[in-house]
Amino acid sequence: MEMFHVKPRWLFLKITCDDGTVGWGEPVVEGRAQTVETAVKEIARYLIGQDPRDIEKHWQIIYRGNFYRNGPILTSALSGVEQALWDILGKHLNVPVWRLLGGKVRDRIRMYGWLSLEPTGDYIDMYAKSINENVEGFTAYKTCPIPPMQMIEQPDVLHAIRDNITLLRDKVDKKIDVALDFHGRCTPAMSRRLIHMIEDVDIMFIEEPVLPGDVAALKQLSSSTSIPIAAGERLFTRWQFNDLIEQQAVAIIQPDISHCGGIFEARKIASMAEARNIAVAPHCPLGPIALAASLQFASCTPNFLCQEHLTLGHDYLKVPFQVKEGYVDVPYLPGLGIEVDEEKVRAGIFSGDWSTPQFRLKDGSFAEW
Numbered sequence: 001m002e003m004f005h006v007k008p009r010w011l012f013l014k015i016t017c018d019d020g021t022v023g024w025g026e027p028v029v030e031g032r033a034q035t036v037e038t039a040v041k042e043i044a045r046y047l048i049g050q051d052p053r054d055i056e057k058h059w060q061i062i063y064r065g066n067f068y069r070n071g072p073i074l075t076s077a078l079s080g081v082e083q084a085l086w087d088i089l090g091k092h093l094n095v096p097v098w099r100l101l102g103g104k105v106r107d108r109i110r111m112y113g114w115l116s117l118e119p120t121g122d123y124i125d126m127y128a129k130s131i132n133e134n135v136e137g138f139t140a141y142k143t144c145p146i147p148p149m150q151m152i153e154q155p156d157v158l159h160a161i162r163d164n165i166t167l168l169r170d171k172v173d174k175k176i177d178v179a180l181d182f183h184g185r186c187t188p189a190m191s192r193r194l195i196h197m198i199e200d201v202d203i204m205f206i207e208e209p210v211l212p213g214d215v216a217a218l219k220q221l222s223s224s225t226s227i228p229i230a231a232g233e234r235l236f237t238r239w240q241f242n243d244l245i246e247q248q249a250v251a252i253i254q255p256d257i258s259h260c261g262g263i264f265e266a267r268k269i270a271s272m273a274e275a276r277n278i279a280v281a282p283h284c285p286l287g288p289i290a291l292a293a294s295l296q297f298a299s300c301t302p303n304f305l306c307q308e309h310l311t312l313g314h315d316y317l318k319v320p321f322q323v324k325e326g327y328v329d330v331p332y333l334p335g336l337g338i339e340v341d342e343e344k345v346r347a348g349i350f351s352g353d354w355s356t357p358q359f360r361l362k363d364g365s366f367a368e369w
């Protein structure tokens with residue numbers, strides 16, 4: 001077992017079996033790569049000598065075996081290990097992972113693009129231009145229009161947000177969806193007011209209008225607007241998604257395949273959501289291995305909606321993902337469907353830290369990132 005800290009902020013895991021089969025995974029949670037690495041090393045003590053094909057058994061023992069469960073560090077470590085085990089099984093049987101999870105339900109996977117996280121200056125024209133000219137043909141984009149927010153914000157801030165969103169939507173081709181990520185920066189009261197102010201703008205979905213653990217607030221927001229509400233990147237395993245889904249508090253769940261417990265765990269969460277007519281748009285602002293795992297999930301999940309991505313893998317894959325008319329074809333190579341370029345991985349190694357922007361309100365107090 002080997003791990004690589006690579007630029008810009010990712011952790012790759014390589015598991016080599018006795019027969020030489022290699023599996024890759026991406027066990028990382030934002031800003032905690034070194035902590036997750038340590039968790040994977042602890043998991044490795046158990047895994048060494050085990051049959052890599054008993055994925056469910058290993059999952060249960062790693063997740064439930066130590067009395068304390070859950071939490072982003074354990075579930076992200078577990079997710080990366082799980083991805084690597086599926087990669088190994090797929091390569092061993094010479095089939096893509098989706099084939100082992102029931103087969104594909106689509107031919108191609110809809111992707112969506114990100115417009116930079118912290119909009120600054122006169123960004124509306126810039127965003128509209130890049131959306132309308134997009135060479136990959138993405139049919140959806142997401143952006144974060146919410147500045148650090150006071151618990152009850154002033155009208156100039158609220159009106160500026162409303163005006164920017166309205167302007168952006170007006171300037172973008174109607175065939176392209178625009179989604180908004182509120183990043184959990186608003187209180188339920190502020191989110192309700194803001195969503196009401198943009199109710200008539202055609203928004204694809206609003207993500208994390210409040211922090212995702214607040215199921216009651218999400219449910220209330222969902223029933224107070226016609227804009228679909230999305231959440232889930234900061235929830236882990238089916239036990240944390242259970243309430244959100246059961247309460248039908250959102251229209252879209254967004255498990256992260258590198259945080260929620262892995263490919264099969266996401267597949268189970270998606271089935272719970274399917275029974276409540278909830279769509280799934282996996283979160284993935286991570287690297288190409290996490291994206292590969294997400295695409296395996298997307299290939300075989302009926303209620304999949306669209307896939308987030310930040311990279312198409314040019315830095316670390318022998319053949320990067322190709323986007324045509326906004327879609328990626330279902331992958332056919334065995335396992336996770338990628339060939340990791342180990343030379344490039346070794347060239348990408350770095351030991352820097354992942355810096356999180358620090359926001360302050362007017363009175364100097366800390367604000368949500």
Ligand SMILES: O=C(O)[C@@H](O)[C@H](O)[C@H](O)CO
Pocket residue numbers: 030117181183233283284285308
């Ligand atoms: O939906 C997203 O991609 C963002 O909310 C990211 O998860 C956040 O910036 C941390 O990486």
Ligand SMILES: [Mg+2]
Pocket residue numbers: 181183207208233
């Ligand atoms: Mg988000």
